[in-house]
Amino acid sequence: MxxxxxxxxxxxxxxxxxxxxxxxxxxxxxxxxxxxxxxxxxxxxxxxxxxxxxxxxxxxxxxxxxxxxxxxxxxxxxxxxxxxxxxxxxxxxxxxxxxxxxxxxxxxxxxxxxxxxxxxTIPEGAELRAPDFAALLAIAQGAKLHHHLLTGRLSVVTASGVRVTPSTLERLEEAGLVTRDESHPVQAGQPVTVTDVGRTTLAGVRRPGIAAAPSSPQPGAWPSTGRARS
Missing domain, CATH: 1.10.287 (Helix Hairpins)
Structure with missing residues (x-):
């Protein structure tokens, strides 16, 4: 056989x-x-x-x-x-x-x-890459962290339809830019919101160390998970 x-x-x-x-x-x-x-x-x-x-x-x-x-x-x-x-x-x-x-x-x-x-990994006050900035912008429009019951995978779905990877979410959390509402079960979706520091970053008042988006991708960097809306 x-x-x-x-x-x-x-x-x-x-x-x-x-x-x-x-x-x-x-x-x-x-x-x-x-x-x-x-x-x-x-x-x-x-x-x-x-x-x-x-x-x-x-x-x-x-x-x-x-x-x-x-x-x-x-x-x-x-x-x-x-x-x-x-x-x-x-x-x-x-x-x-x-x-x-x-x-x-x-x-x-x-x-x-x-x-x-x-x-x-982005420590607080370190450089924020362009794909992470785009993910932060998408999360600002509303987002939830979901746990798929069949595959066991985690995914962040934003209101604009952009999907943010768990690793990107983790980097943004460690940088103090976003936070999760853990009072909600992840199976039902945990709301992900932008912190005051994150809103300041999006408003263009950058913290020391937050760099402008590079003009070209760096070696080994992954493409953005989505495009920021104008």
Whole structure:
């Protein structure tokens, strides 16, 4: 029985959320940036390793599906069924072992990217990049942090329709520019509002250290999640 071609971009891995937090975009966007040659070397290695992990996870999912199908009651309970179950279990074990190996490769590639992200996190009074300024402007129009029950992913949806990544939200929070209302459950949506410092930044009265938007993207920087409205 051969393994069919499955849509690997539909598979989720246990590391997706951590990867998205490190790179500042979705894993789908990470792959797109890789294909377009927009990534630096550490991020390219991470994208390649993640692609391999997704394929391995797809194989695990496939053989789990086959086991459920064999145990569904659609086949006679005989020695032929037992043999098919044994073969499928063996293949599932190999797929799981391969998945674990790919997961270690992803973790090895993820470490340097997380280190770079930690170094770029905006401390209070430090430089605010153009994409973060655009995200701050979108949040000022109204925003909520949501937790997707099926995928487990966090996302910030603004009133203008711009989606802000959790990593961008975290940077803005650490810089004291936005705050979340944690009295609301994240499953129902936590309101995200701009602080007095954030409003001052948007008004053009910049704090010391808040730099104007660069005229060209810096190496390794991610594209803006949305355009600020005029």
């Amino acid at each position: 051969s393994l069919p071609t499955l849509p690997v971009d539909k598979a989720l891995t246990a590391l997706d959320h951590r990867i998205e937090a490190a790179v500042g975009c979705s894993v789908d966007q990470l792959w797109q940036h890789r294909e377009r040659g927009l990534l630096d070397e550490p991020s390219s290695r991470l994208a390649d390793a993640h692609r391999g992990l997704v394929r391995a996870e797809t194989s695990v999912t496939f053989y789990r599906f086959m086991l459920r199908r064999l145990a569904s009651g659609r086949f006679p309970v005989d020695q032929a069924l037992f043999a098919r179950i044994d073969r499928t279990v063996g293949r599932l074990q190999k797929a799981a072992a391969a998945r674990d190996e790919h997961q270690q490769l992803v973790l090895a590639a993820l470490g340097p990217v997380e280190t770079m992200r930690a170094q770029k």
